[in-house]
Amino acid sequence: MAERPTLTQWVTDLRAGKVSSCELVRASLARIEASQARLNAFVTVTADEAMAQAEAADRDLAAGRGGPLAGVPIAHKDLFCTAGVRTTCGSRMLENFVAPYDATVVARLRAAGAVMLGKLNMDEFAMGSSNETSHFGPVRNPWNTDRVPGGSSGGSAAAVAAGLVSAATATDTGGSIRQPASFCGVTGIKPTYGRVSRYGMIAFASSLDQGGVIAASAEDCARVLGVMAGFDPRDSTSVDVAVPDYLDALDAPLAGIRIGVLREFFDPGLDARYERCVRDALALFERLGARLREVSLPNIPRSVPAYYVVAPAECSSNLARYDGVRFGHRCREPRDLEDLYKRSRSEGFGAEVKRRIMTGTYVLSAGYYDAYYLKAQRVRRLITADFERAFGAVDLLMGPTTPTTAFALGAKSADPVTMYLNDIYTISANLAGLPAMSVPCGFVEGLPAGLQIIGPHFAEQRLLHAAHRYQLETDWHRRVPERCP
Numbered sequence: 001m002a003e004r005p006t007l008t009q010w011v012t013d014l015r016a017g018k019v020s021s022c023e024l025v026r027a028s029l030a031r032i033e034a035s036q037a038r039l040n041a042f043v044t045v046t047a048d049e050a051m052a053q054a055e056a057a058d059r060d061l062a063a064g065r066g067g068p069l070a071g072v073p074i075a076h077k078d079l080f081c082t083a084g085v086r087t088t089c090g091s092r093m094l095e096n097f098v099a100p101y102d103a104t105v106v107a108r109l110r111a112a113g114a115v116m117l118g119k120l121n122m123d124e125f126a127m128g129s130s131n132e133t134s135h136f137g138p139v140r141n142p143w144n145t146d147r148v149p150g151g152s153s154g155g156s157a158a159a160v161a162a163g164l165v166s167a168a169t170a171t172d173t174g175g176s177i178r179q180p181a182s183f184c185g186v187t188g189i190k191p192t193y194g195r196v197s198r199y200g201m202i203a204f205a206s207s208l209d210q211g212g213v214i215a216a217s218a219e220d221c222a223r224v225l226g227v228m229a230g231f232d233p234r235d236s237t238s239v240d241v242a243v244p245d246y247l248d249a250l251d252a253p254l255a256g257i258r259i260g261v262l263r264e265f266f267d268p269g270l271d272a273r274y275e276r277c278v279r280d281a282l283a284l285f286e287r288l289g290a291r292l293r294e295v296s297l298p299n300i301p302r303s304v305p306a307y308y309v310v311a312p313a314e315c316s317s318n319l320a321r322y323d324g325v326r327f328g329h330r331c332r333e334p335r336d337l338e339d340l341y342k343r344s345r346s347e348g349f350g351a352e353v354k355r356r357i358m359t360g361t362y363v364l365s366a367g368y369y370d371a372y373y374l375k376a377q378r379v380r381r382l383i384t385a386d387f388e389r390a391f392g393a394v395d396l397l398m399g400p401t402t403p404t405t406a407f408a409l410g411a412k413s414a415d416p417v418t419m420y421l422n423d424i425y426t427i428s429a430n431l432a433g434l435p436a437m438s439v440p441c442g443f444v445e446g447l448p449a450g451l452q453i454i455g456p457h458f459a460e461q462r463l464l465h466a467a468h469r470y471q472l473e474t475d476w477h478r479r480v481p482e483r484c485p
């Protein structure tokens with residue numbers, strides 16, 4: 001199997017003048033074009049703007065200037081607002097929406113010199129686990145195009161896996177960075193809630209949404225996250241905690257680190273061959289000097305039902321703004337205001353988004369608020385307390401990212417509950433606001449498996465460090481699918 005070039009390698013080569021940004025960007029654009037019919041990873045490609053940015057980056061690099069990511073080709077999940085370039089959120093509702101400003105994440109990456117090649121496909125409004133709810137059609141998994149890439153950041157994961165870009169932004173409300181990263185054999189990190197600004201990131205469930213990155217390795221993620229992270233006065237939930245240098249001490253030995261193996265993640269739903277990959281990874285950590293112990297978080301099995309009350313409740317409120325008046329799709333020739341609301345929303349939203357809005361409206365309605373919404377918030381508190389207890393005794397928690405490898409397109413789309421259960425191992429970290437990542441740890445019948453690492457609040461560096469040490473000893477993350485693109 002061929003090896004994937006890393007962002008770290010490109011940063012080094014660009015600085016050394018071994019390659020130019022124009023060359024890298026031109027090659028990436030050619031790969032995107034060649035892959036699009038097969039993978040459908042992109043919604044919008046911004047070739048001309050990218051070439052102009054690459055030329056500017058080459059000038060900066062030649063002058064010894066340029067930010068930490070100068071000249072490196074990346075792309076954004078299509079829910080980060082980009083000034084002048086449409087931001088669709090995978091929805092017909094926003095098919096022609098052009099934001100007048102950049103999301104903070106976009107602005108920071110641009111300022112660091114990264115070159116944006118376009119906007120990546122995703123589940124509609126980030127609701128989904130398979131990228132099949134996108135208005136722009138499903139993304140396909142580069143390892144096997146009959147399989148889904150995971151969701152909702154399916155375009156981001158597929159684009160990195162296929163080597164179309166060196167890194168991609170993504171968001172994770174209930175697993176949407178980790179699950180697609182695991183399905184596509186790439187590395188993804190969802191930081192602590194509040195670590196990365198949500199300004200200009202189209203909202204799904206505001207108390208759970210968090211931006212992060214998908215790249216080829218933990219070291220690559222560290223480079224990009226270092227640029228994305230940090231306080232932003234324009235996001236009221238952004239936390240003013242200094243951002244450490246994530247590259248610092250990445251190589252330090254792991255000896256003595258205490259790893260909790262999450263008992264509830266090794267449930268009967270976990271594929272036995274997938275479990276083997278995860279157990280082998282844990283054994284490797286032990287050989288690297290980590291101390292392993294089993295940890296039980298008894299409220300974890302309640303995370304899926306709690307999430308599927310809280311997330312729809314918040315989405316029903318966030319998506320009320322799409323009324324045909326101010327943003328997005330407007331129906332033709334409305335009879336009156338009510339008709340305008342009704343038809344614009346009926347036409348603009350897809351089935352999964354409507355299902356969430358209806359569920360959310362229901363659980364927030366007067367007679368049901370206490371029974372569902374408040375109860376779910378209480379469960380959320382119990383899950384958070386479970387994690388707090390666990391992190392009193394261990395430094396990191398580990399387990400599988402998903403119960404199985406990538407499933408076939410169409411396999412779960414008829415049954416929402418089966419689809420929702422795919423997030424069973426990822427959702428708890430969002431409910432507790434914890435940083436979590438997925439790292440490639442093996443293959444089952446040619447499809448990648450992912451090791452999940454969860455840490456206490458603001459322990460991104462610890463996660464990246466553990467993942468990097470693991471990746472120094474393994475090559476799962478370097479493998480690339482055969483037909484790429």
Ligand code: GLN
Nearest residue numbers: 126127128173174175176
């Ligand atoms: N799959 C989950 C959902 O459909 C999580 C999505 C996400 O993290 N954005 O809600």
